[in-house]
Amino acid sequence: MRNILTIARMTFLLTSRNGALYSVILIIAAATGCIFFVAAGDNNLVNELTLRIQYSYAVAYSLLTLMVIAVSCLTVRSQLDGKQIHLLTTYPLTRRSIFLGKWLGLTCVAALAEITLLLALATCAMIYAKSFADEDIQLAKSVFGIARREVAPAMPSVESLTRNRIRQMIETGELSTDAVGKDTWNAVANAVRREHQLVGPNAEKTWTFDLGTTRSNGDTVALRYRFYAEKRRQIVRGAWKVAAPGKVESHEVTFAAYPYEFNTVRIPLSQIPASGKFTLTLQAQNESDLIFGLNTGLRVYCDDGSAVANVAKAFIIQLIHLSVAVALGITAGVAFTFSVASFFSIVLYLVSLMSGYFADVAAELTEGYRIALTDQLFALAIHSGIWFVKGLQPPEIIARVSAGISIPMGELGVAWLPAIVVYGALTALIGITILRCKELEKLPG
Amino acid sequence: MTEPAHADTAIRGHAISKVFKDFWGRDKIAALTDVDIEIRNGSVFGLLGPNGAGKSTLLKLILGHLYPTGGRLSVLGESPRNVAVKSRIGYLPERTGLYKNLTALETLTFFGSILGLSSEQIRLRSTQLLEMVGLKTAGKRLVGEFSHGMTRRMGLAQALLNDPDLLILDEPTAGLDPVGCREVKDLIITLGKRGKTIVLTSHLLADVEDVCDEILLLYGGRRQSTGSVKELLKNRNMTQLEFPNVNDLTLDKAKKILAGDVPYEQITASSPTESLESYFLKAVAQSNAEHKETAGAQMGSGVAEYLRDADYTYDSPGAIENGAKEKGVNTRHLDALAKSRTETEPTAEDAKREIDSRHLASLAESTDDTSREDNTPRQVNQQLLDELSDDRP
Missing domain, CATH: 2.60.120 (Jelly Rolls)
Known part of the structure; x- marks a missing residue:
């Protein structure tokens, strides 16, 4: 564990020294600010904030995930090409420790970028709210100051x-x-x-x-x-x-x-x-x-803790997602050249973003009382593809956080967390196995 | 597969083969074929061969970066892939894989942490190593800002951080200035004296000859020859004799004495020339003594304290004498130069005296060595020396 922490600390330090960390932070802050102030709603502060936060949060978070994947690929690939990892393996250090150390270090980088994103959103919201009347601001504070639980009417699909x-x-x-x-x-x-x-x-x-x-x-x-x-x-x-x-x-x-x-x-x-x-x-x-x-049409809302606690939950959930993106980036970086690795992992992420659309297509194919065999096969193929990227799917919490709605941890724990944990563990296992079993000099360079 | 351990063997390999395959798994290049290797504990071992001979492949197999396709290999009695054994290995790669965005001190601290050294040990060793490799003043500079030679020095420092039992040096003197080369060679000699096993590859054959006890010559992935350097290089048909200048009459007398045993036309006499290396070292020592500023690497301070043997003190005159007698005179020469920096400002006359005394010592040494090894020409030499002793100008 001590060695993993040493590698993690060094990975974090190197990412800050080579400018990658600061670049990610700057791009995220800039993108968040730009989208926040470019978006426009109905001039009602609560609605405006909900809409602007949702847009900028969603775009900046997707950008952050892409950058985290790219930085992970680049970090591992450059250290394989520069033979730093070769030198590390001549020390009493397992290759699993090297992988996990890099993963931990890059996850810390992702955490810092995520904190930047949340701070940028809060700053933008405060700056924007200043142009509104005091009663609007008070109303917005009462809406966003607490997290509310959203409950839909119970009915079958x-x-x-x-x-x-x-x-x-x-x-x-x-x-x-x-x-x-x-x-x-x-x-x-x-x-x-x-x-x-x-x-x-x-x-x-x-x-x-x-x-x-x-x-x-x-x-x-x-x-x-x-x-x-x-x-x-x-x-x-x-x-x-x-x-x-x-x-x-x-x-x-x-x-x-x-x-x-x-x-x-x-x-x-x-x-x-x-x-x-x-x-x-x-x-x-x-x-x-x-x-x-x-x-x-109809929703019931009840108070459910503070907004800060809700944002903290969002941070932890998204950090879990980003850590899986890091594992994917490192594994791809170990297995392929930088260009192939970044292309492969980014395509997987984009497909995961579009999985909702593909799921609709599959649902449409299987609609009906009696479904044709070809439709069933097509739907199965689509579902398999969706499963392949399921663990990469970002948690659907941005719209809730933007509207001040509390994150349903129970629902996420059942529907999203197991998939992403299994996906992350499998991805890391593949990466560690490749790094352990493959001859270092034969890894693609 | 691991070769059974042998108490006095650091590296032992039998019929090692390495075949690189193509995408379809077909044999592409046979980098090594049935190579046997045995490196004794405490020896300085050179791997030689032209480009593509398989030297680097063999080193990578020893380091566990590549896996053999045939044969058995053990390193310090264990499989090359055994992680625990790596705490006893130091490695200087050909392309130094150091982090360019870390300072020299941060680099050593990082590797020291991985080795499990305490912060105090890391601090002490880092200071001593940086001083030893001449990077004392560059400790807080980024490694990426170093010149190639300085990076090599830095790589050497990281390789020695754990005071390894087995030191693997891939082209250790490549890119180093003559001062650095000499320092590295002296370091190798010192570590060899401490019983450390050193494996090195180099295309600079003179360097290998200077430091190695044994060599393995590879060609086309196969073993060409192996054995002690002295034995392999000895020309048993010729004798070389060196002595201070004598007048022509004495020289002629000597030739006539020798002419009784060998044809007169086969006897040649010429003045030995100073090597460019010693001439260069002298010039650098002079500049150093004059405290001329440099942003680059400085002369090293000798071997780091923790790397020296407990009963071998680099500064003790006896140790210097022993070291010089056993491995060469340049250790003593460098030490004398190092002393000159701190004690007195050397004059040109002092330097000349130093070179002359070194020359005399080397003469005595070579004469001594020869008499031990071969009796026939030795009798002639002894007789000649006896006669010449009365004829010195």
């Missing part, structure tokens, strides 16, 4: 609902098995989606929420909603009724809201049971249909 609906239709003879093609599937899926989004005139609709057993900070939780209606300027009045299973009394909050705008009502925390499970029923006095979008 549209795909599974559609599949169930089609099965029912076949069972009742409404639909024959042979008739279930792509068009039928799409028609049923649209109908299902519409049912879940639509609230008819003067109708009632209920959504179920589960806040979990973790108690929220603060006295209230916020219901944030947005709906669409036929007439944009038509005011809609009504009430939200909060009820919990097994609780006889319910709490009611009246509202008057315009379509197309985000509206917020506060629900006393005392109305939410300890289990965190409750229902929200809308009783609207509407003349025409109202549409509550599945993705943005």
Whole structure:
């Protein structure tokens, strides 16, 4: 371990001496500032900050990952070409220690660059906010000062609902098995989606929420909603009724809201049971249909710790991701020449960035009640490709951090962390094996 | 595969072969073929051969950078890939793989930490080593700013940091000025006297001849010859005799005496010339004594204290005498030059006297050596010396 730390310290020192560290820091700070001030929103400070932080954070973080990969490749490759690693191996030092030392040192470089990115964002936000009125600034402070947990209504996916609906239709003879093609599937899926989004005139609709057993900070939780209606300027009045299973009394909050705008009502925390499970029923006095979008229509927010703690969580999560990028860069640097190594690892990262798009393509291919074999094979190929870069996928936390929403550590721990840990460990293992087993003089130069 | 350990053998290899293969796994170049090598503990061993003979490949196999495709090899009784054994090895690569963005002191501190030396040991050894290689004033300069020769000196310092039992030097004098060359050679001799095993390659055959006990000559990846340098280079058909100037009459008398044993036309007499190396060293010592400033490497201070033997003190006159007798007179010469820097400002007359006395010592030494090794010509020489002793001008 002592040797790993020695190599790590030296790697960090050399990266700062050869200018790579300062270059990365400067580029990140400059890119963050440029994008932050170039982006523009609706001149509402909270919205402006959310939008500007999100854009600059996302672009600068992607740039940072690319630079971390390139610097890792370059560091290892130049030390192999310059025979410094050859000299190191004549010392009582395992090649695994050399690899891990370099990884640790470069991860520290990445950490410093990530801190720079976060500080640059905070600085830009403070500079920008100065041009706004005091009440706007106070409002922004109240929004961004605390992290809020976002909870979506519990409901099955549209795909599974559609599949169930089609099965029912076949069972009742409404639909024959042979008739279930792509068009039928799409028609049923649209109908299902519409049912879940639509609230008819003067109708009632209920959504179920589960806040979990973790108690929220603060006295209230916020219901944030947005709906669409036929007439944009038509005011809609009504009430939200909060009820919990097994609780006889319910709490009611009246509202008057315009379509197309985000509206917020506060629900006393005392109305939410300890289990965190409750229902929200809308009783609207509407003349025409109202549409509550599945993705943005209705969300409940509760206070969930300080914003600083949330940013610290983001830092740690992104550092884990960057450390995997470092491992990839070093492994590619050991296995290939610099140009091949940097091209290979950067392409992998870009593909990982686009994996959402590929996942949609695969989902579209496998939509339908009966899927053709070729479609299944294509989807399998795409999923395999996505799996190959899955561990490189950046954690989807930037939008949340930008909006002051707390990072769901539990969700990430299940969905993202295992993939990235396995990917990072495998990548490092491949790199260490190549460095250990291959003759040093035969590594590509 | 590892060759079984042998108590008095530092490196032992049997039928070592190394074949480089192409992308498809087909044999491309046979860099070494069935090479046997045995390097005794405490010997100074030279690997010789033209470019592409397989010297570097053999060194890389010894260091574990390459793996043999055939044969067995052990280094200090272990496999060359054994990490633990590397704490007893020092290596000066041909292309010094030092970090250009570290200062000389930082470099030694870094390698010292890897070797597990304490900070006090690192500090002491770094100071002594930098002084030894003439980089005392360049300790805080970046290695990347060094000239090629200074970088080589720095590489030598890192190779000696762990006071290695086995020192592997790839072209140790390449790129060094004559002062540096001499210092490196003296260092090798000193370490050899301490029982360290040294393996070196060099294209400068004179350097190899100066310091090596044994050599292995490779050609085309195969062993051409191996053995003691003295034995391999000895010309058993000729005798060389050196003595101070005598008049022509005495010289003629000597020739006539020899003419009884060998044909007269085969006897030649000429004045020996001073070597360019000693002439150069004298000039540098003079400049040094006059405290002329230089931004480059300075003369080294002799061997670092911790690298000297416990009962071998470099400054003690007895030790100098012994060293000079055994390995050559230049150690003594350099020591005298080093002393002249600190004690007195040498005059041209002093320098001349120094060279003359060295010359005389060398004469006596060579005469002595010859008489021990070969009896037949020795009797003639002794007789000649007896006769000449009365005829000195």
